[in-house]
Amino acid sequence: MxxxxxxxxxxxxxxxxxxxxxxxxxxxxxxxxxxxxxxxxxxxxxxxxxxxxxxxxxxxxxxxxxxxxxxxxxxxxxxISHVPEGRRIFANLTVKENLLMGAFSVKGKAVIEERMENVFTYFPRLKERMNQKGGTMSGGEQQMLAIGRALMMQxxxxxxxxxxxxxxxxxxxxxxxxxxxxxxxxxxxxxxxxxxxxxxxxxxxxxxxxxxxxxxxxxxxxxxxxxxxxxxxxx
Amino acid sequence: MFQEMLQTLPQVIIDGLTLGSVYAVVALGYTMVYGILQLINFAHGEIFMTGAYIGTAVLLIILGMGFGSSIPSLLLLIIALVITALCTGLLGMGIERVAYRPVRRAPRLVALITAVGVSFILQDVVRIVAEILTGNYIVTGPSLFSKQITIPVSSFLSVFNDASLKVSFFIVLICAIGMMISLDFFVNKTKWGTAIRAVSMDRETAALMSINVNKVIAITFFIGSSLGGATGVLFAIQYGTIDPYIGFILGIKAFIAAVMGGIGNIRGAMFGGFLLGLIEMFASANLSLLTGGIFGAEYKDVFAFAILILVLLFKPEGLLGKAATEKV
Missing domain, CATH: 3.40.50.300 (P-loop containing nucleotide triphosphate hydrolases)
Structure with a gap:
C-alpha cells in the first residue's frame, strides 16, 4: 500500500x-x-x-x-513527522519542554507521559538530560532529541x-x-x-x-x- | 547636595515605582511581539491609550447610571479593567490580522511602517469618537482612590522628607505586579506559554510540532494588548486626565524600557520598566540640583535617553538580554 x-x-x-x-x-x-x-x-x-x-x-x-x-x-x-535539517531543536527550552512541544496536540497527561517513556527507551540519554536546556547538548544528543520530539506524535x-x-x-x-x-x-x-x-x-x-x-x-x-x-x- | 537628594528620596521612589510599573507592563507588549515577530509594534502605545479611553468610558457610564455611585470603587475598577482588557485584546488581535499578517513575509521595514500607520489611525479614531461623545477629546475621568496619604518618613528617619501619595498608587502597583506575575507564570509554566516561546525561537519548526503558528501569534497579540489596555486604565486612574496622544511618548518610553532590559526578554522588560521609571523620577527631582540649576526637571527625558545610550554602548543586548550567538 x-x-x-x-x-x-x-x-x-x-x-x-x-x-x-x-x-x-x-x-x-x-x-x-x-x-x-x-x-x-x-x-x-x-x-x-x-x-x-x-x-x-x-x-x-x-x-x-x-x-x-x-x-x-x-x-x-x-x-507525517518531519525532522528538519540541522535538527532545529528549541535551544532555550529544556529537553522535557522540547518533547512536550512535540506532543503539542496530544490530549491527556498520561498519554504524553507514556509516549515520553517510549522515546526514552530509544534514547535513554534524553532521560538523563531531561531538565537541561536543549542548546547545551552535543550534536548527537540534539539529533536524538529532534527524532524523539518527532516520535511524540507517533x-x-x-x-x-x-x-x-x-x-x-x-x-x-x-x-x-x-x-x-x-x-x-x-x-x-x-x-x-x-x-x-x-x-x-x-x-x-x-x-x-x-x-x-x-x-x-x-x-x-x-x-x-x-x-x-x-x-x-x-x- | 547629597543631603538634599536623600531628603527627596522617599518621594522619588514612590513616584518612580508608579510610573515604572506602567512602563513595565506596556514594555511587555513590545517585547512579546518583538520576540515572536521581530516587529516593533509602534501601535502598542496607542493600544495603551485606547485602553485608557475605554476604561474611562466604562467608569463614566457606570457612574452615570443612578445606582452607579453605590458600587464600591474596587469593584468598579475590576469591571473597568476586565472590559478594557477584553476590548483592547481583541483590538490587538484584529490589528495583527488586518495589518501585520498580510505583510509578514515582506521586508521588515514594511511592517514597521504599517505599525506607524496603525498608530496614527488609532489616535485619530479615538480623538474623533471622544470629541463626538463628550465634545472634547481631552477627557477627565471620575476620581477613584484619590485620597491623599502622607507617609511620615521624617519622623523615624530624619534624613528623609515626608512622602505623599494617592491611594491609587497601591492600586497601580498591585495590579501591575499581579499582571506581570501572571504573565511570567503563563509564559514559563503553561503549554500555550511554552508554545509562544517555541514560536519565538523557530516558527517553522514550531509548525512541524503541530503548533498552529497563526493562532499562537494571535494569542500573543491578545495578551500583550489586553495588558497594555488595562495599564491604560490604571494610568487614567492615577493621573486623571487623558488625551489621544498620551500613547506616543509613553509608548516610546516603554519601548526604551524593553530595549534596556533586553528586547524579547519578558523579565528584562519588567526590570527595564521599573528602572526607567525610577531614573526618570530621580532626574526630575534632582537634575537642577546636580547641574547647579542649568538643567531643570524638564530635562528628565534627556537623562533617561542618555542612560539608554550608555546601556546600549556597554551592553547592546540589554541588561538582562543574552548576546545573540550564531551556532552553525
Missing part, C-alpha cells in the same frame, strides 16, 4: 525553481532514501511534503488523500533530513541503528542524506535527485553498486 505519492511537483523559492517535476512513491513499511548533492532539492522535497514550502504544480497524496499545500501543523496532525511517516550531518561516525552508526529499529516497529521512513553510503546501506529503495529532478531509482543495493552513483556520491 502506498503511503506517500509525490506526482510531478514543482516548487519555487522566489523566482528560482528548486523542484522541476519530482515524482516518487513510498510504500508502507519501507525505508526510502533520497540522495543527491548539496542544492539538488532534497530538503525542498521534504518541505513541500510537510507544508513548509509552497508547491506550485503537481500533487502530493498521503494514504490516497490530497495533502498538497496543507499547512505544516496540519500534515503533522495527519501523521507518526506513520517519519521524514528525516540529513540526520548524520556534522556527527561523529560512531554517533551516525547509533542514529542509523535507531532508524532501523523504528522501521521495524512499523514506521515508514523517508530519509534524505548526503551520506549516500550510509543511507543506501539501510534503505529498501532509493532515488537520486539532481538539479530538482529524479534521475535514477532502484533498490538500495542496486544504487550502491551503480557506477554513476559510485562516482558521484560514494567516492
Amino acid at each position: 502506498t503511503v506517500l505519492e509525490v506526482n510531478n511537483i514543482e516548487t519555487y523559492y522566489g523566482a528560482i525553481q528548486a523542484l522541476k517535476g519530482v515524482s516518487f512513491q513510498v510504500e508502507r513499511g519501507e525505508i526510502v532514501t533520497l540522495i543527491g548533492s548539496n542544492g539538488a532539492g532534497k530538503s525542498t522535497t521534504l518541505k513541500s511534503i510537510s507544508g513548509l514550502a509552497k508547491v506550485k504544480k503537481g500533487a502530493i497524496l498521503y494514504n490516497g488523500q490530497d495533502i498538497t499545500n496543507k499547512q505544516a501543523h496540519e500534515t503533522t496532525l495527519m501523521g 507518526p506513520n511517516l517519519l521524514m528525516l533530513d540529513e540526520p548524520s550531518m556534522g556527527l561523529a561516525p560512531i554517533v551516525v552508526e547509533q542514529i542509523f541503528e535507531i532508524i532501523l529499529q523504528l522501521n521495524e516497529m512499523g514506521i515508514t521512513i523517508l530519509l534524505v542524506e548526503q551520506n549516500a553510503y550510509q543511507a543506501l546501506s539501510i534503505a529498501h529503495r532509493g532515488y537520486v535527485i539532481q538539479n530538482g529532478e529524479i534521475v535514477l531509482t532502484g533498490t538500495g543495493k542496486e544504487l550502491a553498486e551503480n557506477e554513476e552513483v559510485k562516482e558521484a556520491y560514494l567516492a
Whole structure:
C-alpha cells in the first residue's frame, strides 16, 4: 500500500525553481532514501511534503488523500513527522519542554507521559538530560532529541533530513541503528542524506535527485553498486 | 547636595515605582511581539491609550447610571479593567490580522511602517469618537482612590522628607505586579506559554510540532494588548486626565524600557520598566540640583535617553538580554 505519492511537483523559492517535476512513491513499511548533492532539492522535497514550502504544480497524496499545500501543523496532525535539517531543536527550552512541544496536540497527561517513556527507551540519554536546556547538548544528543520530539506524535511517516550531518561516525552508526529499529516497529521512513553510503546501506529503495529532478531509482543495493552513483556520491 | 537628594528620596521612589510599573507592563507588549515577530509594534502605545479611553468610558457610564455611585470603587475598577482588557485584546488581535499578517513575509521595514500607520489611525479614531461623545477629546475621568496619604518618613528617619501619595498608587502597583506575575507564570509554566516561546525561537519548526503558528501569534497579540489596555486604565486612574496622544511618548518610553532590559526578554522588560521609571523620577527631582540649576526637571527625558545610550554602548543586548550567538 502506498503511503506517500509525490506526482510531478514543482516548487519555487522566489523566482528560482528548486523542484522541476519530482515524482516518487513510498510504500508502507519501507525505508526510502533520497540522495543527491548539496542544492539538488532534497530538503525542498521534504518541505513541500510537510507544508513548509509552497508547491506550485503537481500533487502530493498521503494514504490516497490530497495533502498538497496543507499547512505544516496540519500534515503533522495527519501523521507525517518531519525532522528538519540541522535538527532545529528549541535551544532555550529544556529537553522535557522540547518533547512536550512535540506532543503539542496530544490530549491527556498520561498519554504524553507514556509516549515520553517510549522515546526514552530509544534514547535513554534524553532521560538523563531531561531538565537541561536543549542548546547545551552535543550534536548527537540534539539529533536524538529532534527524532524523539518527532516520535511524540507517533507518526506513520517519519521524514528525516540529513540526520548524520556534522556527527561523529560512531554517533551516525547509533542514529542509523535507531532508524532501523523504528522501521521495524512499523514506521515508514523517508530519509534524505548526503551520506549516500550510509543511507543506501539501510534503505529498501532509493532515488537520486539532481538539479530538482529524479534521475535514477532502484533498490538500495542496486544504487550502491551503480557506477554513476559510485562516482558521484560514494567516492 | 547629597543631603538634599536623600531628603527627596522617599518621594522619588514612590513616584518612580508608579510610573515604572506602567512602563513595565506596556514594555511587555513590545517585547512579546518583538520576540515572536521581530516587529516593533509602534501601535502598542496607542493600544495603551485606547485602553485608557475605554476604561474611562466604562467608569463614566457606570457612574452615570443612578445606582452607579453605590458600587464600591474596587469593584468598579475590576469591571473597568476586565472590559478594557477584553476590548483592547481583541483590538490587538484584529490589528495583527488586518495589518501585520498580510505583510509578514515582506521586508521588515514594511511592517514597521504599517505599525506607524496603525498608530496614527488609532489616535485619530479615538480623538474623533471622544470629541463626538463628550465634545472634547481631552477627557477627565471620575476620581477613584484619590485620597491623599502622607507617609511620615521624617519622623523615624530624619534624613528623609515626608512622602505623599494617592491611594491609587497601591492600586497601580498591585495590579501591575499581579499582571506581570501572571504573565511570567503563563509564559514559563503553561503549554500555550511554552508554545509562544517555541514560536519565538523557530516558527517553522514550531509548525512541524503541530503548533498552529497563526493562532499562537494571535494569542500573543491578545495578551500583550489586553495588558497594555488595562495599564491604560490604571494610568487614567492615577493621573486623571487623558488625551489621544498620551500613547506616543509613553509608548516610546516603554519601548526604551524593553530595549534596556533586553528586547524579547519578558523579565528584562519588567526590570527595564521599573528602572526607567525610577531614573526618570530621580532626574526630575534632582537634575537642577546636580547641574547647579542649568538643567531643570524638564530635562528628565534627556537623562533617561542618555542612560539608554550608555546601556546600549556597554551592553547592546540589554541588561538582562543574552548576546545573540550564531551556532552553525
